[in-house]
Amino acid sequence: MKHELKYNQFHYFEKQQLEDYLNEMAKKGKYLTKIHSQYLVFKSEPIHQIYYYIDVYSQKDGFVDVPQKEEYFEYFQNNGYELLDYCEPFYIFTSLENKPIHTDEDVEKELIRKTSHRHLLSDLFFCTCWMIILWMKFSIDVFSVSSDYWLMNIVLWLFVLLGYFVASIYPYLKYKLTKKVEYSYIHILKRSYHTALIFACLLSLLAVIIAKTPYITYGIIIGVYLLLCLIGNYLIGKTENIWLAMKIPLITFCFTAIISFFYLISGVGYPQMNIPLTAQKPYIVFQQSSLAGYVNYQDTDGNRLAYFESYCDQIYPIVFNNMLINEHYKKTTDQGYDIYYINEDDVIVSKGHRFLRGNHQLLNTDTKRYLGFGW
Structure with missing residues (x-):
């Protein structure tokens, strides 16, 4: 038995279009077996007489579920219709006789x-x-x-x-x-x-x-x-x-x-970013626009660093202030560089519209590696 899937995107007001389509397929020897919200399943059989009829019926009133009405299905069964399948609000019935469903x-x-x-x-x-x-x-x-x-x-x-x-x-x-x-x-x-x-x-x-x-x-x-x-x-x-x-x-x-x-x-589409310490391996700039760039990377000693640079005056204070808003730090200045000491593993060196964030071994006033950045 060969099955075939057909796309199902019939709206609720397209009941007649779905009914006509099912009957057209039946004339070609393809009979519906199941209806899903996204597709219809047909099986191929020798052509025989069968009629598909669709009624609209919902078990919801607005967004609220209501009890299923048994008399609804009894009515169709007593009048020679057999329920094949349903995908609300479409209820698909079959009949061996050509007798359309008459509803209010x-x-x-x-x-x-x-x-x-x-x-x-x-x-x-x-x-x-x-x-x-x-x-x-x-x-x-x-x-x-x-x-x-x-x-x-x-x-x-x-x-x-x-x-x-x-x-x-x-x-x-x-x-x-x-x-x-x-x-x-x-x-x-x-x-x-x-x-x-x-x-x-x-x-x-x-x-x-x-x-x-x-x-x-x-x-x-x-x-x-x-x-x-x-x-x-x-x-x-x-x-x-x-x-x-x-x-x-x-x-x-x-x-x-x-x-x-x-x-x-x-990086062709953005200003070139020159990170201040040599990266251990190729890195990807994970956030950059035409106005600013931000990247996480590791230096050759395996230390994790975060580098930010702004290409305009408006962005830098927004980003920098948001970064320090909940931090307790000690600020010092050395040859134009601002050093924000938060803890041993978290030190920020800032100058102009750039900052580099890393640990104290790289950035504090003892090693002064920041003096070689050329900012």
């Missing part, structure tokens, strides 16, 4: 409205939470006062809202205004592909923004994804194989991420 249209529309609103609000809530968490993460570091940070946030919000609009808001608004849905399964596949394409483009743009590639790269990426949109539409229209089409933006994003990573560690 107003009740059905109200149920679709409530279910759609619940999921729209739920998606919007999680989307907003994700964006707030991301904003909080970046707002506490040196990115928060750089143009890179704001550019990243604008791109994030724009593409997340655009993807959310294409996937959910626009289809629902169209349904609410026209009170009908007139498109096929192919249309639903293309809508899902466009949503995935938007998010893949978003992640690719994030990769090149963090790597600080030339601005022309942003336009190239958007152009590439517009071309992928046309290619994917063609493939889906010819084969109905969205799994094949989805691989294209995924591979493109992976390729962009790899290129961006190597561009980032090369």
Whole structure:
């Protein structure tokens, strides 16, 4: 018995489209065995007469679970329908006779409205939470006062809202205004592909923004994804194989991420950082914008160091004051260098817009290795 997976992104108001699609597949000898929130499972059998019917029924009132109504299922069983499977609010019944389900249209529309609103609000809530968490993460570091940070946030919000609009808001608004849905399964596949394409483009743009590639790269990426949109539409229209089409933006994003990573560690896009003590091994600048850079590394003796340098006047006092705000230290000055002694394993040497943090053997006034930094 051969099984086949088909993509399932039918909205709650697209009940008739799902029902028509199942019956079209049955005419080709492919019969539904299971429905999942993301896919439909079909099995191939010799063609025989069977009809699929879908009713909408929810065990939730808003966000609250309500008891399952046994009389609901008894009604269909007594009228010759057999429950095949369900994925709320779609309940799929089969029958050997061509007798469509007749339900109260107003009740059905109200149920679709409530279910759609619940999921729209739920998606919007999680989307907003994700964006707030991301904003909080970046707002506490040196990115928060750089143009890179704001550019990243604008791109994030724009593409997340655009993807959310294409996937959910626009289809629902169209349904609410026209009170009908007139498109096929192919249309639903293309809508899902466009949503995935938007998010893949978003992640690719994030990769090149963090790597600080030339601005022309942003336009190239958007152009590439517009071309992928046309290619994917063609493939889906010819084969109905969205799994094949989805691989294209995924591979493109992976390729962009790899290129961006190597561009980032090369340091081409940022001012050159000259660390004050020779590193024991190659290191990666783990945080840098066009305004400041920060790196952890080890010197040739294996001592762990943290080096920061600012390329503008505004950033240095913010970072330095936040670093010392909860520390108890003794400050001394030597030939223009400020030494902050916190404990034997934590000493900071500062001058201008730079500081180096390490242990007392490297940085205190006995060894005075900081005098050779040339700051």
